[in-house]
Amino acid sequence: QRRHQKLIEEAPAPGLSDDLRRAMGEAALKVALGCGYTNAGTVEFLVEGNDYFYLEMNTRLQVEHPVTELVTGIDLVEQQLRMAAGETLAFTQDDVRVSGHAIEVRINAEDPAEGAFLPSPGRIDRLKVPDGYGIRFDAGYEAGDEVSQFYDNLIGKLVVWGHDRDTAIRRTLRALDETVVEGVATTIPADRAILEHPDFRAVAHSTRWVEDTLDLTGVRDSSRASDDGGPTVRRDLGVEVDGRRFSVSMWVPDPAAAVARRRSSRSGDGGGSGDGNVTVPMQGTIVKVLVEVGDTVEAGDTVCVLEAMKMENNITAETAGSVAEVRVAPGDSVGSGDIVAVIA
Known part of the structure; x- marks a missing residue:
């Protein structure tokens, strides 16, 4: 993440032991039960070593909910609507099975600008999204749309599934290569730098890693239309x-x-x-x-x-x-x- 806003998410979270994952799940249930909450929600924790710390609960689905959907096969939006309509869940925790690995890349209208991540509002002249097995693209814009300076600059979410994490990373890189956005700069060059870095592949990164460690020297996006190529x-x-x-x-x-x-x-x-x-x-x-x-x-x-x-x-x-x-x-x-x- 950068500026406390996520760039890449994945499921299941790598580097967590089964015991730690189970303990966090039980703690999340206690939070929901403690406040009498019913419906889809997200409980966030920070992990350091073998310890975890409660951060917050969001009474909604998160931007990254598609990675959970791809590894569990459960349509969370459908379940959210069914619960809001008064229905009960048709499955239990024991019915939930995790298969493979999923990665979500947020494609924002920002120029990586060697780590500065500068806003890039404007008109999207061209948008070509990737396709193929295990690839999903949730977009909020089409070619011809304007990315406003007043709102969040998320153009779309590239979500990729693979039978293991290495496969998911390789497939995500291939999908990023196929993605074309012209008219505004995007975070795609930084996304590539993250996914290709040995620290990311070895799960040696942290929430401050992009800002403190990742070298983005020379990483910019030239997709933004230039007025005249002048000085x-x-x-x-x-x-x-x-x-x-x-x-x-x-x-x-x-x-x-x-x-x-x-x-x-x-x-x-x-x-x-x-x-x-x-x-x-x-x-x-x-x-x-x-x-x-x-x-x-x-x-x-x-x-x-x-x-x-x-x-x-x-x-x-x-x-x-x-x-x-x-x-x-x-x-x-x-x-x-x-x-x-x-x-x-």
Whole structure:
């Protein structure tokens, strides 16, 4: 997982002893019985060594419920509806048999960006999903749909079954190779890096492994449509996620060059350099404006805060000076490369 949000899930959980799995199942039942809960639900635990710790209960199915369905043959959504209709379960715990291994890969509209995992909202120009034995793809989008900046960016779930874990991993990698998403960047390159890593195959990873250990240097997604293939500039951003601050760097189209080209196309005069323009690196919504016209700022000072796909990004001044223009207000929607302020 990254930023406490899962990327890959599997069932049955590898590396657990039968005794530990049984104890966690009994604890989950106690939680449900203790609160008088009836229907499908999910109890989460954290495991460290031979110990487990209760995390939370979700009174619903989880995103990863298809891996349970593939290894048990039980349609959990059907059972959820039947229980809601007042029916009783037609089977007992002793009837549940686990066969093989299943892996689910969440395909999100994010550019791995060497570990920064930057939001990539936009229009899906092409979506080709894999098929074949043991492969399932649950999608919420089709080609032509728009991935909004305002909601979760999960494009689809690739769920793969194999008679054992190694087979499931190989089949998942093959299915990822067949998956085509154009128009927005996706997490597929990072998913491949995870599945191919020796730590993952040896079950030597943890919930912090992607952020602390996995080397994603050079791992990016080039699927996103480029406006013109022109020059790019580096943007250093401060990002806040779940109350924690991160520093990330990204390369984006050079807005100065884009402005010059637009002016040139309209008037043929060659345009200006764009120095002092404060631009946003991605589509999103302005949630805070921290400067006013006349304020003095230093290079690196935050001018405004941009929200994109549930993440807040500090938009900073690249040069010192006085604020000559503020072109946005809280609530305004902006696109990649838009100028939000001008520093004179």
